[in-house]
Amino acid sequence: MKLFDFREDAAFNQLKQRMGAAEAGHFVSFDPEHQLTFGEREALAAASVDISAGAVRILKDRTIALKNSRVWVEGGGKIHIANCADVIQLRNQLRIMVSTRNPEKTLSICPECLAELKYLGLDGRKSRRLSEQLDELFSMEQFRQDYPFYPVNG
Numbered sequence: 309m310k311l312f313d314f315r316e317d318a319a320f321n322q323l324k325q326r327m328g329a330a331e332a333g334h335f336v337s338f339d340p341e342h343q344l345t346f347g348e349r350e351a352l353a354a355a356s357v358d359i360s361a362g363a364v365r366i367l368k369d370r371t372i373a374l375k376n377s378r379v380w381v382e383g384g385g386k387i388h389i390a391n392c393a394d395v396i397q398l399r400n401q402l403r404i405m406v407s408t409r410n411p412e413k414t415l416s417i418c419p420e421c422l423a424e425l426k427y428l429g430l431d432g433r434k435s436r437r438l439s440e441q442l443d444e445l446f447s448m449e450q451f452r453q454d455y456p457f458y459p460v461n462g
C-alpha cells in the first residue's frame with residue numbers, strides 16, 4: 309500500500325502558503341494565559357481596556373506588562389508607564405485600565421513614572437521642575453522604541 313503524500317498535494321500546499329507555514333511541521337504553540345490573543349492586542353491598540361488588576365505584572369525594568377506585552381496604565385488623567393506609587397494603588401483595586409495605544413492629548417505623562425525609570429534623563433527633582441513640559445518631552449512612539457512593547461518575556 310502506498311500512503312498518500314500530502315506534501316505533494318497542491319491544495320494542501322496552497323493552504324500552507326496562505327497560512328504562512330513554511331515547513332510541514334510548522335506550528336506556533338499558543339498559551340492564552342500568558343500570551344495575548346490577536347483580538348486582545350487589537351483592543352489594547354485601540355483603547356484603554358478594563359481588566360482585572362491582578363493580571364497586571366511589573367517587569368524587572370519597572371515597566372508594566374499584561375501577559376507578553378508591555379502596556380501603560382490610564383488612571384487619574386495620567387499615563388503611567390512604570391510602577392509608581394499611583395500604579396501601586398491602582399493595582400490594589402479590582403480593575404485597572406491598560407492600553408498600548410498612542411494616548412490622547414488630554415492625558416498627561418506621570419512625572420513619577422518618568423523618574424521611576426529615569427527615562428529621558430529625569431529624576432524626581434528634575435521631573436518636578438519640568439512638569440509643565442513633560443508632555444512635550446514624552447512621546448509614546450519613542451517610548452515604544454526604547455521599551456519595545458511586544459513581545460516581552462520574564
Ligand SMILES: [Zn+2]
Nearest residue numbers: 388392418421
Ligand atoms: Zn505613574
